[in-house]
Amino acid sequence: MSRPRSAARVLGAAAVAGTLALGACSSGGPTPAGSSAGSTAASSSAAGSSASSVATSTAGTTPAPTTTSATPTAVPTPTATATSRAGRPTGSVTVLRTLATGLDVPWGLALLPDRSAVLVTTRDDGRIRRVDLSTGRVTSVGHVPGVVSNVDQQGEAGLLGIAVSPRFASDRTLFVYFSTANDNRIATMTYDPTAPAGQQLGAPRVILLGIPHGVHHNGGRLAFGPDGYLYATTGEAGDRPLAQDRSSLGGKILRMTTAGRPAPGNPFGTLVWSYGHRNVEGITWDAAGRLWSSEFGDHLHDELNLIRKGGNYGWPQTEGKTSAPGIVSPVEQWSPDANSPSGIAIAAGSAWLGGLRGERLWRVPLDGTKPAGDPQSFLEGRYGRLRSVLALDDRTLLVTTSNRDGRTSPRAGDDRILVVRVS
Numbered sequence: 001m002s003r004p005r006s007a008a009r010v011l012g013a014a015a016v017a018g019t020l021a022l023g024a025c026s027s028g029g030p031t032p033a034g035s036s037a038g039s040t041a042a043s044s045s046a047a048g049s050s051a052s053s054v055a056t057s058t059a060g061t062t063p064a065p066t067t068t069s070a071t072p073t074a075v076p077t078p079t080a081t082a083t084s085r086a087g088r089p090t091g092s093v094t095v096l097r098t099l100a101t102g103l104d105v106p107w108g109l110a111l112l113p114d115r116s117a118v119l120v121t122t123r124d125d126g127r128i129r130r131v132d133l134s135t136g137r138v139t140s141v142g143h144v145p146g147v148v149s150n151v152d153q154q155g156e157a158g159l160l161g162i163a164v165s166p167r168f169a170s171d172r173t174l175f176v177y178f179s180t181a182n183d184n185r186i187a188t189m190t191y192d193p194t195a196p197a198g199q200q201l202g203a204p205r206v207i208l209l210g211i212p213h214g215v216h217h218n219g220g221r222l223a224f225g226p227d228g229y230l231y232a233t234t235g236e237a238g239d240r241p242l243a244q245d246r247s248s249l250g251g252k253i254l255r256m257t258t259a260g261r262p263a264p265g266n267p268f269g270t271l272v273w274s275y276g277h278r279n280v281e282g283i284t285w286d287a288a289g290r291l292w293s294s295e296f297g298d299h300l301h302d303e304l305n306l307i308r309k310g311g312n313y314g315w316p317q318t319e320g321k322t323s324a325p326g327i328v329s330p331v332e333q334w335s336p337d338a339n340s341p342s343g344i345a346i347a348a349g350s351a352w353l354g355g356l357r358g359e360r361l362w363r364v365p366l367d368g369t370k371p372a373g374d375p376q377s378f379l380e381g382r383y384g385r386l387r388s389v390l391a392l393d394d395r396t397l398l399v400t401t402s403n404r405d406g407r408t409s410p411r412a413g414d415d416r417i418l419v420v421r422v423s
Helices: 242-243
Strands: 008-009 014-016 093-100 104-110 117-122 127-132 140-144 159-164 173-180 184-190 204-212 223-224 232-233 253-256 271-275 280-285 291-295 304-306 331-332 341-347 350-355 361-365 374-380 386-391 395-403 417-422
Touching: 104 173, 104 374, 104 386, 117 159, 117 173, 159 232, 173 223, 204 253, 223 374, 232 280, 291 341, 341 395, 350 374, 350 395, 361 386
Parallel strands: 104 159, 159 223, 280 341, 341 386
Antiparallel strands: 093 417, 104 117, 117 127, 127 140, 159 173, 173 184, 184 204, 223 232, 232 253, 253 271, 280 291, 291 304, 304 331, 341 350, 350 361, 350 386, 361 374, 386 395, 395 417
């Protein structure tokens, strides 16, 4: 589907306000009440350097409603052990239980270092919540000031990714990716779990601003890689040339220090790690430290990409598999109707992608850098739009729904976090 043709264009750290025009995108346009389809984007990411448990990581003072799990039985204890074995050609998926319900577009997931709970960002109300992995109890951490959602335009902006500092035990720092009226930003906030519920966040300190902003294609995933640096995904905000413009922060995967500066070894001496992306909302690492991403296509193909340092992923010149010189071709591709992937995680030797418009969980078995078999889909239409995916261990995923994001009619109990056993 086509993207919005006019959007706020922001280059470097200077925001130049433009006119935002509403348009369709591969995450799925709004659907009539009572129908279920559509798809917006999001992914899983990393709260540290564990390859098998890479999560999206990183709020305010007003308490939010508390939501509890329908069945408070324990989630399998997460482990940091990564697998290096190849995925089998076929696998299975079992939904063990619903961990939490009644969330407002859960977008980012970050596993706390003690592995007792995950932090969840909710896109449109700008809040962070803590969800206990044993009981499913949901408590308000706080509100991120300055967040601007555009859900009333069927947009994709708001409070997006979250990551936990690699030195969380000593610095108690979270990293958040959020939208303002004119740009997308990354900020740090301290987290004090001993403070009253809803008042556990310190004031935000912006470390990077001026990321291009639009109604659609705002990227938003945050994750710390095995190298200890912070990675962030950005969209081109509907302004296609930005993806190929290496002086722009739009349509990129960025790699930075915790102060928001270019990380040592970046290919162009800037924040840019890879470019030519339309809208990446999911990143994860495998046991060998390889970086994978999920990416929204336009009319033709969504993509699973193996990310290379300095790689050009082709947009807008190419979409899907290609032999064009200088372009990195995707490892796998789908019709946007069948996928529109947001979150991604690695478990059981496979990449797992949450499909928004496709309303299903995709499995791609991997053998090193190549598929070990054809993609398989699970849960088709059963829970609606699926957004974030986080690996708790090599057999257990958390998967979030995204039925309150303005693209379909919510179901009773939406949105929810599912505990899923995979093989």
